[in-house]
Amino acid sequence: MKSKIKTSYYKHELGRIFQGDILRDFEYPGWNLPRDSEDTKGELIELKIPYIVILTQDCDLESDSRNHDDFLGNDCTSNEPQEENKISHDKFLHSILVCPAYPAKQLKKGSHLNGLGLRMQKINSNTQWNNIKNNQNPRYHFLKKDIELQIPELIIDFKHYYTIPRDILYVEIEKHYLGSISELFREFLSQRFAFYLSRIGLPF
Numbered sequence: 001m002k003s004k005i006k007t008s009y010y011k012h013e014l015g016r017i018f019q020g021d022i023l024r025d026f027e028y029p030g031w032n033l034p035r036d037s038e039d040t041k042g043e044l045i046e047l048k049i050p051y052i053v054i055l056t057q058d059c060d061l062e063s064d065s066r067n068h069d070d071f072l073g074n075d076c077t078s079n080e081p082q083e084e085n086k087i088s089h090d091k092f093l094h095s096i097l098v099c100p101a102y103p104a105k106q107l108k109k110g111s112h113l114n115g116l117g118l119r120m121q122k123i124n125s126n127t128q129w130n131n132i133k134n135n136q137n138p139r140y141h142f143l144k145k146d147i148e149l150q151i152p153e154l155i156i157d158f159k160h161y162y163t164i165p166r167d168i169l170y171v172e173i174e175k176h177y178l179g180s181i182s183e184l185f186r187e188f189l190s191q192r193f194a195f196y197l198s199r200i201g202l203p204f
Helices: 060-073 104-108 126-133 166-176 183-196
Strands: 021-034 043-054 096-104 141-144 153-159 164-167 176-180
Touching: 021 096, 021 166, 096 104, 096 141, 096 166, 104 153, 141 183, 164 166, 176 183
Parallel strands: none
Antiparallel strands: 021 043, 021 176, 043 096, 096 153, 096 164, 141 153
């Protein structure tokens, strides 16, 4: 059967978080610990990530949202035993997996992490760049632009990923949400990410 999905992106009501959601200008707490420092605690800093993409499986996000709704709807003041209330937390997510997505032009120039003081490689070869844009390089995933949703050409680097506390993301998403990757395209992204993380390292 031919798919009816014809667009790469769509926009949904913010009732819950979906796999493939794209957020812009998300601030994330991180630790700065200089390598030559004797301070073992480090410094708490705010990392401003230009774009992030939600990668947690959508079935898990849906179960988490539904069970949170059921939990909030329960009468927690009841004197009945816990098992009688049928309150279960086994579907709850503690954190949500995301990947940062970098503007393609910046990644090509190697300037996408200048703000963190990191020097990244430039991609000067047309062949290498075309492989990235055609999703033929296993490390990177290219997302095309959508002018209406204000999504530029983006590239996900599968070596970079974060987990964000579930409740924080739900509080912040409304301020940062741009749009979502359509189902077929997000499944392709998910499969490529899983393949990259599951690769077996071989000795040199």
